[in-house]
Amino acid sequence: MVPLSLAKSLASSPRSAEQCSADEATALFRADVLYGLSQPQKAVPPKYFYDEAGSRLFDLICRLPDYYPTRCEIEILKACAAEIGALAGPGASLVEFGSGSSIKVRLLLDAMAAPAAYVPIDISGPHMRAAVTRLAEAYPGVAMVPVEADFTQSVRLPPLEDGRRVGFFPGSTIGNFTPQAATAFLAHVGDVLGAGSALVVGFDLAKDRAVLEAAYDDRQGITAAFNLNLLARINREVGADFEPSAFRHRAFLNGAESRIEMHLESVRQQEVSIGRHHFAFARGETIHTENSYKFSADAFLAMVRHAGWRQHAVWTDPKGWFAVAALERDGEGR
Numbered sequence: 001m002v003p004l005s006l007a008k009s010l011a012s013s014p015r016s017a018e019q020c021s022a023d024e025a026t027a028l029f030r031a032d033v034l035y036g037l038s039q040p041q042k043a044v045p046p047k048y049f050y051d052e053a054g055s056r057l058f059d060l061i062c063r064l065p066d067y068y069p070t071r072c073e074i075e076i077l078k079a080c081a082a083e084i085g086a087l088a089g090p091g092a093s094l095v096e097f098g099s100g101s102s103i104k105v106r107l108l109l110d111a112m113a114a115p116a117a118y119v120p121i122d123i124s125g126p127h128m129r130a131a132v133t134r135l136a137e138a139y140p141g142v143a144m145v146p147v148e149a150d151f152t153q154s155v156r157l158p159p160l161e162d163g164r165r166v167g168f169f170p171g172s173t174i175g176n177f178t179p180q181a182a183t184a185f186l187a188h189v190g191d192v193l194g195a196g197s198a199l200v201v202g203f204d205l206a207k208d209r210a211v212l213e214a215a216y217d218d219r220q221g222i223t224a225a226f227n228l229n230l231l232a233r234i235n236r237e238v239g240a241d242f243e244p245s246a247f248r249h250r251a252f253l254n255g256a257e258s259r260i261e262m263h264l265e266s267v268r269q270q271e272v273s274i275g276r277h278h279f280a281f282a283r284g285e286t287i288h289t290e291n292s293y294k295f296s297a298d299a300f301l302a303m304v305r306h307a308g309w310r311q312h313a314v315w316t317d318p319k320g321w322f323a324v325a326a327l328e329r330d331g332e333g334r
Contacts, residue, residue: 030238030274036287037272037279043288044230046176046262047123047150051233055127057226062171064222066214069172072322073202077107077170080315080324084166085111087198087312087326091163093117095193097151097173099128102135104170108200109139116161117143121151152185155192165197172204172322175259175293179303182293186307195331199309202324205316206294209253216251216260216292224249227262227289240274250286262290297323 029048036043049058062070077084088094090113096105099122109115118135122128125148136144149155157165167189174182189199216223227249231242247264254261263286272279295303300323301311309327316323 026237033234033238033240034274034277037274037277041288042279042281042286044234046290047152048233049226049230049289050122050124050127051229051237052124052126054226054229054233055124057222057229060222061218061226064218064220066218068211068215069202069204069322072317072319073170073172073324074103074107075317076202076315076322076324077104080313080326081107081111083313084108084200084326085113087328088112088115088166089164090114091116091161092166093119093160093163094166094168095119095157096121096168096170097189098122098169098171099124099131099146102131105135105168106138108166108168109135109142112166115139115142116163117145119145119147119157119160121147121149121155123148123150152188157192165193167193167197167199167201169199170202170324172202172292174201174203175295176291177293178291179293179299183303183307186304186309190308190329193329195329197329198312199327199329200324201327202322203300204292204294205321205323206258206296207321209255211321212253212260212294213251216262217249223251223262227264230289231264234274238274240272242272243270246270247287257291258294260290260292260294261288262292263288300325 032045036045061067092112093116094108094112096119099120105118109118120128120132128146128148132144132146145158147155147158169189177185190197193199228244228247231244231247234240235242246267248267250263250265251260265286266281266283269283270281272281297314304311304325304327309329312326312328314323314325
């Protein structure tokens with residue numbers, strides 16, 4: 001889950017994310033919120049879901065019965081891990097864009113021959129560092145090099161060994177971008193990893209409406225809490241006066257765009273203030289917080305080619321609900 005527009009994210013902050021101080025990060029957050037709430041369709045980039053509470057809630061979402069992507073992707077990775085390990089080669093560095101499930105990372109590290117380093121890049125520092133601490137205990141021979149940064153921005157990798165760089169972008173996070181922005185992001189990843197690199201990326205496949213909507217609006221209310229936590233974070237860090245109980249979670253399939261949309265819907269007419277800025281909400285008006293595009297395999301691979309990658313392999317689960325692609329970038333690696 002990442003920003004709605006990579007292009008806007010890159011244009012709004014030319015400095016690399018790891019160079020930003022805490023004050024600058026808060027200022028960027030505030031600017032994004034003010035900009036988003038000023039639009040005809042109010043919106044907040046979904047990268048801001050992931051404070052410490054949001055990261056914990058997302059971990060719970062991944063364990064929900066209706067949230068199939070995590071289970072399907074782990075099933076695929078278990079089946080194809082050996083082939084990914086062979087693609088990586090000996091002494092490779094695994095670079096994860098986002099600090100996700102340690103289960104998935106372990107599957108790849110276990111399959112790789114003498115991996116040199118694990119480099120997670122994530123905006124949620126405490127969550128990432130806790131995960132890295134656990135992995136370091138299990139893999140004492142692998143250098144753990146966390147990078148606290150917004151991976152959609154101009155990120156520079158730390159010095160790494162000479163083995164292949166293998167990017168890892170699991171969890172169907174690529175679907176949070178518009179197709180145009182996803183293509184730009186995949187090209188950006190290629191620039192970050194460099195010539196001769198590889199990329200393992202998970203993407204969700206188009207399927208029945210009922211299955212999709214249940215995955216993003218669970219009966220336990222965890223996804224609703226995750227979405228509403230964004231308002232609590234804006235109150236705390238930006239100084240807004242949102243009343244979370246005055247909003248409700250909505251998730252639905254936009255069939256024309258082949259995407260699930262998540263919104264926060266105002267349940268009454270109200271006004272929200274951030275300093276001297278005031279935003280009126282009509283009853284039923286929404287803040288658009290996330291898109292999750294669903295692809296056909298052919299459409300996804302066409303996008304990959306436009307971004308400068310070539311297909312090594314694509315695997316799906318037995319139901320055909322989810323896919324994992326292994327990609328390669330031309331040129332000689334380090």
